[in-house]
Amino acid sequence: MKTTKKICVLTAGICLLMTCIPSSGGIPEDSFSGEDPPQWVQWIREFDLGSNMIIVQKGSSIQDALDVADPGDVIYIEPGIYREAPVITQSDIQIIGLPGADDETVILENPGRRDNGFERAEGIQNVQIFHIQFSGFKDPGMRILPLGSSQMKRGMALNMKREELGEGIAHYSFEVDVSDEIYDRIRIHRVVRERKPYVPMSTRGNVFMVHAAIQDFEDIYLRVGAEVINEETSSPFFLASNKIDVWAIDLAWTLLPMETADFSFMKGWGIERDVDHTLTGMTVARLIRGMTGQGFDRMNLLGYCCTANLVYTAAGRETQMKPVLHNISGLIPVEGLMKYEPVPENEPWRQNNCTTAADLKARMDAGTFNFEEGMGMIHMASLALSAPEEISPVPPFDGMGVTNYQAFLMAGFSPAENPDAPSWHYFGGTMDDGFLYADPNRFIRLGVNLNPHMPVQHLYEACACACNEEEVSMDDHLGEIRLPILYLGAEGGLGSYGVYTGSLTASGDITHHIVRKGVDRALEYGHADIWMGYDAAELVWEPLSKWLMNH
Numbered sequence: 001m002k003t004t005k006k007i008c009v010l011t012a013g014i015c016l017l018m019t020c021i022p023s024s025g026g027i028p029e030d031s032f033s034g035e036d037p038p039q040w041v042q043w044i045r046e047f048d049l050g051s052n053m054i055i056v057q058k059g060s061s062i063q064d065a066l067d068v069a070d071p072g073d074v075i076y077i078e079p080g081i082y083r084e085a086p087v088i089t090q091s092d093i094q095i096i097g098l099p100g101a102d103d104e105t106v107i108l109e110n111p112g113r114r115d116n117g118f119e120r121a122e123g124i125q126n127v128q129i130f131h132i133q134f135s136g137f138k139d140p141g142m143r144i145l146p147l148g149s150s151q152m153k154r155g156m157a158l159n160m161k162r163e164e165l166g167e168g169i170a171h172y173s174f175e176v177d178v179s180d181e182i183y184d185r186i187r188i189h190r191v192v193r194e195r196k197p198y199v200p201m202s203t204r205g206n207v208f209m210v211h212a213a214i215q216d217f218e219d220i221y222l223r224v225g226a227e228v229i230n231e232e233t234s235s236p237f238f239l240a241s242n243k244i245d246v247w248a249i250d251l252a253w254t255l256l257p258m259e260t261a262d263f264s265f266m267k268g269w270g271i272e273r274d275v276d277h278t279l280t281g282m283t284v285a286r287l288i289r290g291m292t293g294q295g296f297d298r299m300n301l302l303g304y305c306c307t308a309n310l311v312y313t314a315a316g317r318e319t320q321m322k323p324v325l326h327n328i329s330g331l332i333p334v335e336g337l338m339k340y341e342p343v344p345e346n347e348p349w350r351q352n353n354c355t356t357a358a359d360l361k362a363r364m365d366a367g368t369f370n371f372e373e374g375m376g377m378i379h380m381a382s383l384a385l386s387a388p389e390e391i392s393p394v395p396p397f398d399g400m401g402v403t404n405y406q407a408f409l410m411a412g413f414s415p416a417e418n419p420d421a422p423s424w425h426y427f428g429g430t431m432d433d434g435f436l437y438a439d440p441n442r443f444i445r446l447g448v449n450l451n452p453h454m455p456v457q458h459l460y461e462a463c464a465c466a467c468n469e470e471e472v473s474m475d476d477h478l479g480e481i482r483l484p485i486l487y488l489g490a491e492g493g494l495g496s497y498g499v500y501t502g503s504l505t506a507s508g509d510i511t512h513h514i515v516r517k518g519v520d521r522a523l524e525y526g527h528a529d530i531w532m533g534y535d536a537a538e539l540v541w542e543p544l545s546k547w548l549m550n551h
Contacts, residue, residue: 493528
């Protein structure tokens with residue numbers, strides 16, 4: 001059966017069908033079998049990951065961190081020797097020398113003719129310093145406290161879990177309270193190959209991944225509806241197998257209880273807030289990487305679909321910050337864009353974003369802050385699973401005589417209503433041939449586990465930015481970004497439409513990798529085939545892995 005009718009199912013103009021949330025099984029609680037946990041696990045439980053964190057790396061300056069610190073900040077210092085006598089100019093901060101391998105510690109060495117290791121400017125109060133040694137000074141200048149002291153802000157890392165995935169690869173998760181506000185919590189993930197439990201092997205690259213709309217890390221990256229996780233079904237497993245240290249975040253809205261009914265707290269939950277949480281997550285990742293022997297270096301930030309915007313926004317923000325505060329080393333926008341190239345053929349897609357932005361703003365003005373359209377996807381996927389051969393009762397399929405199974409597949413391979421690009425689809429396929437490049441049953445398993453909570457404001461800001469007629473902050477510093485960029489696309493998805501945004505930056509290192517099968521666009525490799533395709537490991541993840549090793 002062939003149809004050219006557009007399928008208007010659960011779309012809002014940007015990546016709102018390819019979504020899901022973890023199944024109820026979750027990750028098993030970790031056990032140390034009666035043994036003490038490794039040192040880095042003990043320390044991470046002591047640290048206050050809810051405070052603003054600043055990392056000082058070897059070769060950089062403790063003074064630079066002190067100069068930008070605000071009250072309540074915690075400064076973490078990589079083990080090594082620092083030839084300086086810093087002056088503390090901010091009250092209410094903590095300075096922590098991190099433990100290293102082989103008992104390596106932070107040593108403050110006299111740069112010459114200084115009596116005290118630390119000086120405190122007049123009026124400065126409530127400063128604690130932990131685990132720092134001194135060389136060549138008459139006096140440290142302040143009391144130095146041990147790690148674990150009662151004066152240290154207590155740990156905010158909650159429910160650390162570890163799961164063995166096979167072939168020596170482990171999956172960790174950490175939940176972190178970002179503040180005391182309701183639901184202001186994120187989950188951070190790590191997938192890495194280990195020599196033994198809790199001891200990672202040396203890695204040759206790193207990535208920090210942000211999921212797209214109403215989904216989380218496990219479902220769009222780690223599991224993606226697969227019944228077995230391996231190098232062919234899971235991009236994080238593939239990358240970890242190739243010596244990449246894989247990190248990711250579940251943004252706060254993915255952790256909301258399914259039964260939540262009052263979303264008034266979501267007012268103001270936009271992209272800038274998600275950037276705050278992402279940069280916090282990257283700092284936590286860098287701390288743990290450093291304490292597990294991978295170094296405290298900055299990381300490559302990957303965003304998919306609507307969070308490609310977040311990647312650019314975060315990098316733009318860092319152009320306005322002192323280098324000691326930077327977390328990002330490179331950008332990987334995947335199947336997403338901020339702006340359309342101003343040519344006539346792109347005008348319909350830009351105008352579509354203007355229309356969608358206006359609709360989303362009207363929702364917020366009316367007091368609706370949660371995007372709820374994903375509920376229909378759960379219903380459709382459930383019908384496809386429980387009653388695949390029955391005729392679909394869901395509009396517009398109820399008048400087509402298609403089964404629940406066929407209707408759900410059509411939602412995957414048919415062009416999205418009001419698309420961001422011509423014939424934009426999630427999976428290459430047809431009614432006659434089914435999915436051409438991916439297992440449709442994985443798509444159904446995704447839909448069944450969907451959790452649809454997502455802030456309307458995040459979507460509004462993304463559409464308003466692409467519309468390019470309304471003032472939003474996310475693109476203010478796009479032209480100042482100088483980091484390396486890898487753009488990944490699928491010809492049947494956003495594809496080459498995402499290339500233009502990178503050209504608006506000041507980067508001198510931009511790579512484009514767009515998967516093309518060389519067929520009619522309507523049948524081309526799709527938006528979600530990037531992560532679910534039978535040959536995605538060869539076509540997408542291998543080029544990504546090689547780029548990460550070189551960046």
